[in-house]
Amino acid sequence: MVSLVAFFIHRVELKKDLPILMDVNVYLIGKGNDWILVDSGYGRQSMVGALEAGIKKIIGRPQGLRKIVVTHAHVDHFGGATVLKRRWGLSVALHEIGAGVIKDFRKYAELYSGRTGKEADMFIQTFLRGICQVSEMTVDETLRDGDELEVGGHVLRIIHTPGHSPCHICLYDPDERILFSGDLVTGEGGTWIGYPSGDVALYLESLRRIAKLKLETILPAHGPVIEDPLARIYEIIEQKEKRLTEIYLLIKEKPRTPEELARILYSGLPSYGEWLKNVVRAYIVELERRGKVKRVGNDVYEAIS
Ligand SMILES: [Zn+2]
Ligand SMILES: [Zn+2]
Structure with a gap:
C-alpha cells in the first residue's frame, strides 16, 4: 500500500x-x-x-x-x-x-x-x-x-x-x-x-x-x-566479548568470587554493588557455558583451560 x-x-x-x-x-x-x-x-x-x-x-x-x-x-x-x-x-x-x-x-x-x-x-x-x-x-x-x-x-x-x-x-x-x-x-x-x-x-x-x-x-x-547500524552493533559485540575475556583472564590468574571481580572491574563497590556483582555473575554464567570456568567452592570460580 x-x-x-x-x-x-x-x-x-x-x-x-x-x-x-x-x-x-x-x-x-x-x-x-x-x-x-x-x-x-x-x-x-x-x-x-x-x-x-x-x-x-x-x-x-x-x-x-x-x-x-x-x-x-x-x-x-x-x-x-x-x-x-x-x-x-x-x-x-x-x-x-x-x-x-x-x-x-x-x-x-x-x-x-x-x-x-x-x-x-x-x-x-x-x-x-x-x-x-x-x-x-x-x-x-x-x-x-x-x-x-x-x-x-x-x-x-x-x-x-x-x-x-x-x-x-x-x-x-x-x-x-x-x-x-x-x-x-x-x-x-x-x-x-x-x-x-x-x-x-x-x-x-x-x-x-x-x-x-x-x-x-x-x-x-x-x-x-x-x-551506522552495523558498525555500532559490531562495536557492542566486541565490547561484550572483551569483557568476557577480561573476566576469564582474572579468574585464570587465580580463583575468584564475583564480588572480588566486581571490585577489580569497577574499582571498589559503590552502594549499587549488588547490581555490579550480578553483572559479573551473568558473564560467569556465559564463561561456564563456554567451558572456560567452573565453580570450585563457595561462589569461587576457577579457569578450566
Ligand atoms: Zn532495560
Ligand atoms: Zn532502558
Whole structure:
C-alpha cells in the first residue's frame, strides 16, 4: 500500500531529574489521527509531564494516540505508561513474557534484582513506587516475535530480542529500514546484562539477528540516533566479548568470587554493588557455558583451560 500522506516519527527526549536515573528517548509514530508511542520513560511527575507536553505539541491532542508499545518490562520504559494508561485510557502492549512482571512487582524484584521476601518489598517500596513512581499494571495486548503492528498505514514488525531482558522486543520498519531498538542497541554507554534476568549468549544472538536486517537507522531508547547500524552493533559485540575475556583472564590468574571481580572491574563497590556483582555473575554464567570456568567452592570460580 502506498501512503499518500507521509508517515512520521518524532523523538521525544525525556530528561532525568535524579542522578541515579537515566535519560530516555521515546518515539511517537504515525500520521493524522493514528499514533502509537514506543516506550514511556519513568512514572515520575516531571518526566510524565514532559512526555505529555511533547505529545500534545506534536499531535495537538492526545485522542489520536491509541497505544503505547513497551520494548521491555524495565521501569524506565513502562513507567510513564502506568500513568498515561489511567489518565488517557491508552492501551499498553508488551511481549507476553513481560506481562506478568509488571502486574506483580514481587516478580519484577525477583527477576531483575534477585530479591525475595522483605528485601523485595523494600525494593518495591523505595525504588519502584518511591523513586520511579510506578504502580502495577495490567497489559492490554501481548506481543510475540513476528507479530505485525499497523499504524498510520505503515507496518512495523515485532522482533523478540532477549538477553538484556527475557521480554525485550525491537520494532522493525522494513520499508524505511528503521529499527526501534529499546535497550538492545544504545546510542552510547553499555547495555546492562545482569543475573538472573540477563543472558549474555542470548544478548549476543539478538544482536547478530538484527545485524542481518536491512538497516539504515537505529533509534535507541538511550543515547543519540545511530546512523551506522552495523558498525555500532559490531562495536557492542566486541565490547561484550572483551569483557568476557577480561573476566576469564582474572579468574585464570587465580580463583575468584564475583564480588572480588566486581571490585577489580569497577574499582571498589559503590552502594549499587549488588547490581555490579550480578553483572559479573551473568558473564560467569556465559564463561561456564563456554567451558572456560567452573565453580570450585563457595561462589569461587576457577579457569578450566
Ligand atoms: Zn532495560
Ligand atoms: Zn532502558
